[in-house]
Amino acid sequence: MSSAVATHGHEEIAKQTRELFVGIFTEEHQLMSVAKDATDNGHPVHDCYTPYPVHGLDDALGWKRSWIPYASFCFGLFGLSLAVGLQVHSQYVDFVPFWRGWPIIIGGKPFLSWPAFIPVFFELTVLCTGHLTVLTYLIYRRLYPGAKVKVHIDGVTDDRFAIALDPEGEGFDEDQARALFAKHGCTEILTVEGRV
């Protein structure tokens, strides 16, 4: 598709970009079988590109389950502590120096009437977990407003399925890769420049 950009004066860019060896498929099951085959036979799979999340593809590629839920749990604990701190501080005792609470008796209820604090415990837990989880994901995957598409392959957001091999990876052999793609019904083979 495009040739190497490591021309004079562009070394900096060339370091970040890489030519990927891409096979295009039209059916989901073709991609599944090629992904499994490539992984089993030691081809260096960089990534797959699909118009929708293909279930089972992670297993076919031998990828581990996302670590993000563990982060979410911590965010939840953070949100909960925030809510506990806020309410206990402002309604019961001012334990933060220089930032005084002002406990007052309302309706004759005790200062630490904690069952009444549960709704806000819940809401702040959800608020922090939801926002921080999404933020973590976006930062980790480098997705932000105006971000450049890392690897652009025509049609993969529409109706095509692609598998990208890394030519610089260990065990890459172009002839074998071509044979592998053809075996699973590949319609097109491209080299695509991608920021890795």
Add this chain to the structure above:
Amino acid sequence: MSVTSHLREPLVTGGNPKLADITDAVIKPMQSKPNKLWWLAFIPAAILFVAGFTTMGYQISEGIGTWGLNKTVGWGWDITNFVWWVGIGHAGTAISAILFLFRQRWRTAINRSAEAMTILAVICAAIFPVIHMGRPWFGWWWFAPLPNMRGPLWVNFRSPLLWDFFAISTYFSISCVFWYFGLLPDIATFRDRTNKKVKKIIYGVLSFGWSGSNRDWSHYEIVYGILAGLAAPLVLSVHTIVSMDFATSVIPGWHTTIFPPYFVAGALFSGFAMVMTLLIISRKTQNMEHLITINHIDNMAKVVLATGMLVGLAYFTEFLIGWYSGSNYEGFIFFSSRMKGPYAWAYWIMISCNVISPQIFWFRRFRRNLPLVFVMTIFVNIGMWFERFVIIVTSLNRDYLPSSWSMYSPTWVEMLEYGGTLGFFFTFYLLFVRFLPSIAIAEVKSVAAYAQREEHAASIEEAQHV
């Protein structure tokens, strides 16, 4: 060969459309000029929106005296509208989060527009408590300590009104994140499909550089699941807390423990009705009848029937407790004031729209009769508006002291402000269907591919038998 399930209705009709056809169908309204029908809806909505919001400006400059409230009836149309709008918002989250967790794959065609509806409805809802403050710029003190001579005077965290502030703001912001997070892949689809240069740039920025990479998808699905898992209890908490605004008081007619589940059921009831009102129109005008199928309408009508009967059960329970408790005040409110009092007409509108008329949804023939379903959804929304009016006004206008009994009727200001929120809702909904993919393209593709997967599996099996 094709495989048809005898148990499950097809999720996408019209003979297994190709993936590209789904993209085409959804982005078509974004690429073409709006038709006459769209303008016909947009112009009145925009006029109402501007008129309503101008009236709010007038009300804020003049004061709450421009409303029909009085000492006895301190909440009127404002809080009625607030609860009504919040309730409508609930269906969006129910469809996108609760149905997602229950793996109800039919949700894919309708969740996007339902989520947009949620966000707009919550904005409309939030407007009412804000303008009811009279001086909205003091709204900060809902969560910040009130500055004064002695020190920081904090808000009262034991008050449901404050819980409500936390619930609604969490609900609104999480709904926005959930909606936009779901939109990312579809905005990228449009970015890659459009030929217009300006649109390519704008949608390029909005798509956050989405490439369809499986490394992105792999975590994306997990994060989406987490958001759904958070939004599902959140949506239940929101209307529970809204109901506690009433239930924790000592006003007869409000002081009931049935309120939280009753309000949640009512919220889903009116929300699903509003989703249907919008979708019956948009599937027709945007040629998406093979994506938003008659089966979707049928399913939603079943939800309306079920939640409507839950609401009916709650009405009955209130009466039962009104009688069984032996409390004179409770008995008076339910048996005299509501059924036979000065607002009895509102009460009977509520009963006929919410309990009696949805019973026709027991019949498949009626659930699949679009004009009838459309009329029914309007009835449900009228009924649910009157439910909140009945709860609020009939309970307040006959309080403990007969000398302070009074009547309430809205002024033109209140009416126009309510109209203004309706105008706002429809204006932005119509803009949404023009500028963003109103159906979750990636998700519909995955369910369309589901059928193809079954087909593929069946053909392998057949080959093995031969």
